[in-house]
Amino acid sequence: MSTTLAHWFATPLGEYLLAREQAYFDQTVADIFGFRALQIGLPDCPFLGQSRIASHWTLDYDPPGEIIADPHELPFAENTFDLIVLPHALEFTDDPHLMLREAWRVIRPEGQIVIAGFNPFSLYGAKRYFGRAQSPPWNGNFIALYRLKDWLTLLGFDVVGGRLDGYAPPFANPRWLQRFGFFERTGDRWWPIAGGVYFLRATKKVLGMRVITPAWQRRERRVKALAPARVRESLTTADRLPE
Numbered sequence: 001m002s003t004t005l006a007h008w009f010a011t012p013l014g015e016y017l018l019a020r021e022q023a024y025f026d027q028t029v030a031d032i033f034g035f036r037a038l039q040i041g042l043p044d045c046p047f048l049g050q051s052r053i054a055s056h057w058t059l060d061y062d063p064p065g066e067i068i069a070d071p072h073e074l075p076f077a078e079n080t081f082d083l084i085v086l087p088h089a090l091e092f093t094d095d096p097h098l099m100l101r102e103a104w105r106v107i108r109p110e111g112q113i114v115i116a117g118f119n120p121f122s123l124y125g126a127k128r129y130f131g132r133a134q135s136p137p138w139n140g141n142f143i144a145l146y147r148l149k150d151w152l153t154l155l156g157f158d159v160v161g162g163r164l165d166g167y168a169p170p171f172a173n174p175r176w177l178q179r180f181g182f183f184e185r186t187g188d189r190w191w192p193i194a195g196g197v198y199f200l201r202a203t204k205k206v207l208g209m210r211v212i213t214p215a216w217q218r219r220e221r222r223v224k225a226l227a228p229a230r231v232r233e234s235l236t237t238a239d240r241l242p243e
Contacts (some may be wrong), residue, residue, distance in 0.1 A: 005088060005136040006044045012174040017197065018045065020165050020184075021116055024199050025085065026050040027136050028161075032112050034082020040071045040103070041089035047159045053083060072098045079108040087116045090148070091140035097151065109206040113157065118142045123169050124196040145198050157202035164195025 009018045025047040029037070036055045039048050043058035043065040059067040059074075069075050072095060084103050103113055114144035118124050128138040131163040149159055168180045 037083040076106045080106045080198045081110045085114045107204045161201040162199045166196030190205045
């Protein structure tokens with residue numbers, strides 16, 4: 001599916017949107033550090049091209065992905081990656097929850113995930129709904145931004161950034177796209193939730209476990225700590241098991 005979506009990104013409308021998405025990823029991944037990074041889907045698009053993480057790969061079902069694997073069953077150990085990017089991968093799977101859970105599993109604590117998705121509450125979403133086209137990207141399952149945020153929170157991610165983009169109407173004619181380019185400069189002010197695509201950046205949070213000792217053990221330690229030296233010595237001697 002990512003191959004056919006890549007073909008759409010070669011159309012005038014796709015090229016227009018791809019340039020804006022590439023600009024966001026270039027700026028965002030340049031500020032994320034670590035040892036390993038992974039891009040799931042769209043291997044033709046170098047969304048990790050500006051990453052400072054030296055070891056990074058693309059993963060897809062088929063070439064030109066550098067790693068050929070099912071993104072629902074990632075062939076990596078837990079806590080492997082510092083960064084994973086998901087450009088439109090969640091919209092073209094029957095189980096986006098599983099894909100997200102796998103991403104969460106292989107991201108290390110404090111590692112980050114960056115997601116791009118089509119906004120169903122936009123002109124792109126309207127074209128998908130009324131056009132009922134059977135070709136990408138209109139046949140994808142556009143996921144609402146609020147729903148994706150809920151999924152990330154439930155998994156244990158903390159959303160730390162993101163924005164909407166692609167406010168120009170989804171015209172196929174490049175002249176019309178250029179004519180309505182001013183929408184990109186005014187969209188955040190005029191219709192801030194209607195961008196054709198959204199980006200989310202989230203950090204994996206793992207809550208630490210604290211061992212809670214019984215109350216009587218805490219009281220005993222407190223008594224020993226506050227007792228004078230001679231009393232502490234006698235308490236310590238009394239605690240010893242007879243030989």
